[in-house]
Amino acid sequence: MPPRGTTAPPETLPTPSHSSPRWTIWTTRGQPCDENGYDLPEGTPPPPKEPRAPNNYWPFVDEEEFHFADFLFMHEQMSAGNTDILMSLIVAFQMSRYGNADPPFSTSKHMWDTIDSIPLGDVPWEGFKVSYDGDVPDPAPSWMKREYKVWFRNPLHIMEAQIGNPDFAQEIDIAPKRVLGQNKKRQFTDLMSADWAWEQDQIAAEDPDTHGAMFVPVILGSDKTTVSVSTGQNEYYPLYAALGNTQNHVRHAHRDALTVIGFLAILKTERDQQDTAQFHKFRQQLFHASLTKILSLLKPWMTKPRVTCCSNGYYWRVIYGLGPYIADYPEQCLLASLKEAFEGKSKELWEGYGIIDDILPFTSYFPQGNIHELLSPDLLHQLIKGTFKDHLVTWVVQWMEMQPNGKWLVTEMDQRIAAAPIFSGLHRFPEGHGFKQWTGNDSKALMKVFLPAINGLVPPAMVHAVQAFLEFCYLVCCSQIDEMRESFHEHGIHEDFLLPCQHSVSHYWQLIQMFGAPNGLCSSITESKHIKAVKEPWCHSNCNEPLGQMLLTNQRLDKLAAFQVELESCVQENSEDVDQEEVEGQTSEGDVCLPRRPASGYPRTLVQLSHFLDIPDFEQHIRRFLYDQLHPDSEVCGMDVDIEECPRISPTMHLKVFHLATAVYHVPSDLSGIGGMHREYIRMTQAWHGGPACYDCIFVEREAEEEGFHALGVAQHNNVTYACAFVKWFETHGDSPCPDTGLWRVKPDFMAHGRRMCSVIHIDSILCTAHLIGVYGDKFIPSHLHYHHSLDAFKLFYVNKFADHHAHEIAY
Known part of the structure; x- marks a missing residue:
């Protein structure tokens, strides 16, 4: 079906400054309306927002009182007893100093009551009970006699709060879109850029009652989580919802783009009942009936538009729909009414392969709902923990153990893993891979x-297999995927290939076309939300019937977050001259800057500092640098020019030394803020955490006309002076990456006299940090080699493009 409405020619469409040129083709976006649903004339500005009085911070006395409550409750998570002690100390301090006392709050209850009075973000909790109503045998199993309580919040109000959040004003897609890259090939990015949203919008357009409405898919996710290893009730079952129109990096940033809307009941029974057909059937019924009940509040507005105020200030007629469901493998089986030995995407469901009959999935009760189409890809469990950790790593270790010197091979592999130099965000493995409690972050x-x-240590074919999978994994985790990715060519599947995590990969290309880049629908998003929505509220409770306290804590957190957004939006509206470069989270190309204060303990003059750092030709390096700065168009660079042509400097000139620099750059594929911006520190310190020195390696932009690693240089950061860095260079080894690992190799660059x-x-020429790992070869490394010494212990290094997604995107 051709797209409805008109599209702007690519030449007239804007180009984002933070990425390569691309064009966006929209479906007809509909027409903004007034609060009564009548169309606004084209070009009409949004209705004025009722202004907040400059000093109106009700229910707080002033802004400082709000920040005080926000700090204690949200950030510090202070207990009621400690809060009362703090208030009494403030009273005692004020009485002794000023003779009277006026604390922000008298007690913890006073603070909580004030937070509860915030009118924003107020979506109260409701509940219902579910019980078994079938034939009950005598004696009856315990699970048949229990009542199961389910708590939820109105999903309609939650979605309207997300749609109207001013934080998302520039991050919400009003309509489905098709994004074309510089090569005019289609790019799959956010949910609204993929085929499923486009098709759903077309279906809505065919109905006169919903034509021109803003389609809002509701992304759902659920997953059990454990809050404590102690005995007793320690499992909870949160249900999350997110607005499908928000772009992927917004959900990554967790700025209230993912909200807990319910806590489902967990069905437990005696061991002899766990495998019975009746128990499994009721478990399915309890789950699907609960979702049907909770989402029923959205159902009327899936066929009839609802006038809703959006984050840009306009009212739109909104039509809701069930969107992709984020779930791990066991949860996907529960959603698809399958036994866990089978996969929810199988085409042979109705021939007795794993189906639990007589169960209607919850999507059957909603328009256009089909759970078998809405199961999203799960990068964390299917690729990272499933295929990589549980399959490939196990396969490699088992092959090693089968060799005559198997124990030595495994020990050597562990020593190599432990010897990897430190890197920003890289977890340490001091004892190698051999520990029991693996988390998703450990696998990453x-x-x-x-x-x-x-x-x-293993045959090259095994290295090639691991390298091919890593390439696929990093490509599929990108924030945008285009039609030119050769890695997504389809291959045949063996008839006996029934490993669920690996088999799921065969569906990824279709799922990317349907739902966009998978990193916006990964279960790591919901798992990390467990911390704020479940684990921290549980710790904040007194652990006596904690669920009710956890519900209240979540409600208060939402109120504080909504109040914070309201204050920020008022500040921006009242500012006449806002510098966009200084707005927190604003997308930009990137920047490297120095801290405000220099490091102490260093000489200040050039001569003294050169002697202190043992850099005899430090003065020459600075003069050559100044030549480059004063002659940017010179055909000869400062490193090659005659030193007599370089500017002369005073030996007593003053220099400042800094131990780190901060690099901020746009990288939505990695953990980033709401604008896709990521911050990392480039360190140079002679004692890192009281231990050996730390000298980070960096990528330096050198050849602007080249692409990939050809445009980069690798250097090791020594000291930063003023707005400069003193570096030691590496040179590229060979003209192409390593044929086995696919990684570029570098070696220390020496001059003719051996220095x-x-x-x-x-x-400004520094791009970001780089991670180098020694080329171990087939030699065993000394057991005493410490990772701090790795950069000095090897003559050849891999440029590790798998250190993060940003490195993978630039060091190819």
Whole structure:
């Protein structure tokens, strides 16, 4: 079906400044309306928002009192007893100093009551009970006699709060879109850029009652989580909802783009009942009936538009629909009414392969609902923990153990993993891979260092298999995926291939076309939300019937967050001259800057500092750097020009030394803020956490006309002076990456007289940190080698493009 409405020619469409040129083709966006649903004339500005009085902070006395409550309750999560002690100390301090006392709050209850009075974000909790109503045998199992309580919040009000959140004003897609890259090939990014949202919008357009409405898909997610290893009730079952129109990086940033809307009941019974057909059937019925009941409040507005105020200030006629469901493998089986040995995407469901009969999925009760189409890809459990950790790592270790020197091979692999140099965000493995309690973050960290560790210990074919999977995994985790990705060519599947996590990969290309880049629908988003929605509120409770306290804590957190957004929006509206570059979370190309205060303990003059750092030719390096700055168009760079042509400087000139620089850049594929911006620190310190020195490696932009690693240089950061960095260079080994690992290799760059090639560079040429791992080869490394010494212990290094997604995107 051709897209309805008109589209602007690509030449007239805007180009984002933070990415390569691309064009967006929209479906007809509909027409904004007034609060009564009548269309506004084209070009009409949004209705004026009722202004908040400059000093109106009700229910708080002033802004400081709000921030005080926000700090204690949200950030510090102070208990009631400690809050009361703090208030009494403030009273005692004020009485002793000023003779009277006026604390922000008299007691913890006073603070909580004030938070409860915030009118924003007020979506109260409701509940209902479910019980078994079938034939009950005598004696009856305990699960048949219990009542199961389900708590929920009105999903309609939650979605309207997300749609109207001013924080998302520039991050919400009003209509489905098709994004074209510079090569005019289609790009799959957010949910609204993919085929499913486009098709749903077309279906709505065919109905005169919903034509022109803003389609709002509701993304759902559920997953059990454990809050304590102690005995007793320690499992909870949160249900989350998110607005499908928000772009993927917004859900990554967790700025209230994912909200807990319910706590489902957990069905338990005696061991002899756990495998009975009746128990499994009721477990399915309880789950699907609960979702049907909770989402029924949205159902009327799936066929009839509801006038809703959006984050940009306009009213729109909104039509809701069930969107993709985020779930791990056991949860997907529960959703699809399957036994866990089978997969929800199988085409042979109705021939007796794993179906639990007589169960209607909850989607059957809603328009256009089909749970078998709405199961989203799960990068964390299917690729990272499933295929990589549970399959590939196990396969490699088992092959090693089968060899005559198997124990030595495994020990060597662990030592190589432990010897990997530190890197921003990289988890340490001091004892290698051999520990029992694996988390998703542990598996992600192992992926970053595993390939160099096994090269030379296992046959090249095994290295190629791991390298191919890592390439696929990093590509599929990108924030945008285009039609030119050769890695997504389809291959045949063996008839006996029934490993669920691995088999799910065969569906990824279709799922990307349907739902966009998978990193916006990964279960890691819901798992990390467990911390704020479940685990921290549980710790905040007194652990005596904690669920009710957890519900109240979540409600108060939402109120505080909504009040904070309201204050920020009022500040922006009242500011006449706002510098966009300084807005928190604003998307930009990136920047490298120095801290405000220099490090102490260093000489201040050039001569003294050169002697202190043992850099005899430090003065020459600075003069060559100044030549480059004063002659940017010179055909000869400062490193090659005659030193006599370089500017002269005073030996007594004053220099400042800094131990770190901060790099901020746009990288939505990695953990980032609401604008897709990521911050990391480039460190140079002679004692890192009381231990050995830490000198980070960096990527330096050198050849602007080249692409990938050809445009980069690798250097090791020594000291930063003023707005410059003193670096030691590496040179590229060979003209292409390693044929086995696919990683570029570098080695220390030496001059003719045997000294390291060094120079002073401007910090503006620094792109970000780089991670180098020694090329171990087939030799065993010393058991005493510490990771702090790795950069000095090897003559050849891999440039680890698997250190993070940003490195993978630039060091290809």
